Amino acid sequence: MEKTDAVVTAGSCFAQNVAKYLRDAKSVKFIESELLQADDPVFSGRYGNIYTARQMVQLFDEVQSGSPDADCAVLRSADNRYVDINRPFIEKAGYESPEAVINARADHISAIKPIFQDSDVFVFTLGLTEGWKNPATGKVYPVCPGVYSDLPETDYVFHNFTYEEIVKDMEDFIAKLTAINPAIKILLTVSPVPLTATYTKDDVVTATMHSKAILRTVCGSLESRIANVFYFPSYEMIANPFTAGSAYASNLRSVQPEPIEAVMRYFEEDYIVSDGSVDYSASDDDIVCDDVEIENSVGF
Amino acid sequence: MKVLVLSGCAHRAYIEYLKAAHPRWDVRAVVPHTAEQWVNAKEEKFLTFLADLDVFIGLTNNNNIDQYIPAKTQRISVPTFTFFGYHPDAIFLGGIPSVLERGLCHSRLTVSSYLDGLDRAQTEARFNAETYAKLGYFDERDIAVKNTLKYFQQHKSDITPVLEFWLKQQEFLYYPSHPKIELFFDLMDYRMRENDLPPEVSPEVMQKARAEMDDYLEEGVHWPVYKEIAEHHGIKAFPAQWRASTARGTGEQFDLAVMIDRSMTIYDACGREKLEAAYSTAEKLRAR
Numbered sequence: 001m002e003k004t005d006a007v008v009t010a011g012s013c014f015a016q017n018v019a020k021y022l023r024d025a026k027s028v029k030f031i032e033s034e035l036l037q038a039d040d041p042v043f044s045g046r047y048g049n050i051y052t053a054r055q056m057v058q059l060f061d062e063v064q065s066g067s068p069d070a071d072c073a074v075l076r077s078a079d080n081r082y083v084d085i086n087r088p089f090i091e092k093a094g095y096e097s098p099e100a101v102i103n104a105r106a107d108h109i110s111a112i113k114p115i116f117q118d119s120d121v122f123v124f125t126l127g128l129t130e131g132w133k134n135p136a137t138g139k140v141y142p143v144c145p146g147v148y149s150d151l152p153e154t155d156y157v158f159h160n161f162t163y164e165e166i167v168k169d170m171e172d173f174i175a176k177l178t179a180i181n182p183a184i185k186i187l188l189t190v191s192p193v194p195l196t197a198t199y200t201k202d203d204v205v206t207a208t209m210h211s212k213a214i215l216r217t218v219c220g221s222l223e224s225r226i227a228n229v230f231y232f233p234s235y236e237m238i239a240n241p242f243t244a245g246s247a248y249a250s251n252l253r254s255v256q257p258e259p260i261e262a263v264m265r266y267f268e269e270d271y272i273v274s275d276g277s278v279d280y281s282a283s284d285d286d287i288v289c290d291d292v293e294i295e296n297s298v299g300f
Numbered sequence: 301m302k303v304l305v306l307s308g309c310a311h312r313a314y315i316e317y318l319k320a321a322h323p324r325w326d327v328r329a330v331v332p333h334t335a336e337q338w339v340n341a342k343e344e345k346f347l348t349f350l351a352d353l354d355v356f357i358g359l360t361n362n363n364n365i366d367q368y369i370p371a372k373t374q375r376i377s378v379p380t381f382t383f384f385g386y387h388p389d390a391i392f393l394g395g396i397p398s399v400l401e402r403g404l405c406h407s408r409l410t411v412s413s414y415l416d417g418l419d420r421a422q423t424e425a426r427f428n429a430e431t432y433a434k435l436g437y438f439d440e441r442d443i444a445v446k447n448t449l450k451y452f453q454q455h456k457s458d459i460t461p462v463l464e465f466w467l468k469q470q471e472f473l474y475y476p477s478h479p480k481i482e483l484f485f486d487l488m489d490y491r492m493r494e495n496d497l498p499p500e501v502s503p504e505v506m507q508k509a510r511a512e513m514d515d516y517l518e519e520g521v522h523w524p525v526y527k528e529i530a531e532h533h534g535i536k537a538f539p540a541q542w543r544a545s546t547a548r549g550t551g552e553q554f555d556l557a558v559m560i561d562r563s564m565t566i567y568d569a570c571g572r573e574k575l576e577a578a579y580s581t582a583e584k585l586r587a588r
Contacts, residue, residue, distance in 0.1 A: 230450070300346060
């Protein structure tokens with residue numbers, strides 16, 4: 001990434017670490033399409049955590065259509081305020097009415113349009129295979145609606161996305177994104193944060209390993225086949241067992257700050273051409289080319 | 301039209317291309333370290349030229365020079381072309397002189413054998429198809445293709461057609477960073493067309509210019525494409541042997557046994573610790 005590159009981030013909660021770093025980095029232009037509120041997850045817009053590939057495709061399609069999800073308003077059981085089912089924890093105070101939710105969503109999808117059209121680098125962190133969807137429409141939700149609402153259980157069902165489904169969703173997203181922004185580079189990462197709980201019948205450790213294996217394999221498949229897709233191995237740096245000590249905090253879920261800093265140092269080293277450095281190729285040139293006597297200049 | 305090329309050993313080829321394609325342009329070139337010296341010394345002639353520059357070509361991410369380039373100047377980034385796909389055993393070790401008399405190129409197998417404590421005969425025995433397969437040398441072409449394309453994509457260029465053409469040629473590189481000179485001609489042609497600056501002369505004139513280019517890198521050092529690797533990819537083992545520069549060295553050509561012998565003599569002289577450090581750094585850089 002060069003200092004003129006406009007960078008966007010989206011994805012699961014771990015992606016916020018990358019986002020925070022990029023937002024503070026002077027060496028890239030981090031796109032903030034909306035003014036984030038104090039408690040908002042740090043991304044390039046107020047879309048909240050995007051845990052699944054399907055959610056990402058869904059958001060992209062909605063933005064491109066220009067029409068907000070007409071069914072996005074849902075009543076929050078705790079205080080009878082309305083929230084946006086696609087980002088239920090954004091706007092903590094909730095909304096007065098369903099119309100207010102839809103209006104806010106219309107503003108939101110309009111505001112975040114530049115993150116797809118005007119970015120040079122799109123950093124996306126794949127977080128989960130497990131999700132919840134509307135059985136009638138197929139729409140997916142970031143969080144099980146029953147956690148915060150009294151929606152009838154028939155309105156949403158559990159769905160554990162398969163490798164094939166995620167690859168297809170990601171291919172779909174990448175193709176659509178590249179179609180409107182041909183020069184874009186897509187940098188994928190996998191969240192190293194394990195599941196807190198699973199809705200499958202498996203133990204949560206088994207479910208975590210299953211999920212991470214799929215997401216990592218999806219990234220490998222996409223990176224090897226699609227020229228503008230890259231993979232940054234933050235997952236391996238945090239989750240691999242072949243290091244002394246653990247990168248995880250005592251709750252065995254959160255990642256400690258020092259390993260995150262180390263990951264971001266590698267990120268900077270490998271991806272960002274900082275103000276003070278030169279292109280690796282330029283220094284490489286000196287090493288490689290010193291065997292042939294060349295003219296130092298022509299025409300001066 | 302005032303044009304500056306900033307590049308390493310490719311700059312002469314780029315200049316030849318640009319002068320042929322745009323005979324009326326004022327095209328000049330400079331290598332990065334000289335440009336930086338001139339900037340630091342506030343070399344008036346150079347800075348005056350930069351102040352009125354129309355097109356800046358080559359290693360355009362040079363921060364030292366950047367501040368003197370006007371905002372209106374069109375920038376065409378052409379990063380250094382390096383392709384290890386047919387030279388998977390070659391590696392550049394900082395501070396360790398090469399058997400080629402100039403430069404820093406070494407054999408990975410020879411360095412690792414030396415560090416493993418193998419003698420010359422044992423090292424030579426490692427140079428075979430079985431070892432290459434185990435080390436993944438046969439897979440390095442595909443990796444190099446991907447890396448090269450990605451690297452150019454980072455500079456907003458898709459050079460797939462150029463690379464595909466050259467991968468089909470029997471004679472491609474003298475050394476991982478020294479292709480046959482026509483490749484630089486083709487690369488510049490491609491980048492200029494990508495930036496809506498095609499040649500102003502006829503295709504025949506360009507074809508003639510390409511054919512008459514001085515292949516100055518041929519006179520430089522040669523690192524062979526090992527015959528097993530060439531056979532695997534269905535290309536000619538070109539170059540077939542190691543060779544010192546004919547322009548700036550003895551021009552001596554030598555075989556595997558001599559390469560190993562001379563390399564190990566160099567490693568004895570530089571010391572194990574220095575070699576280990578250089579090798580470790582080089583492998584890390586190569587993996588990137």
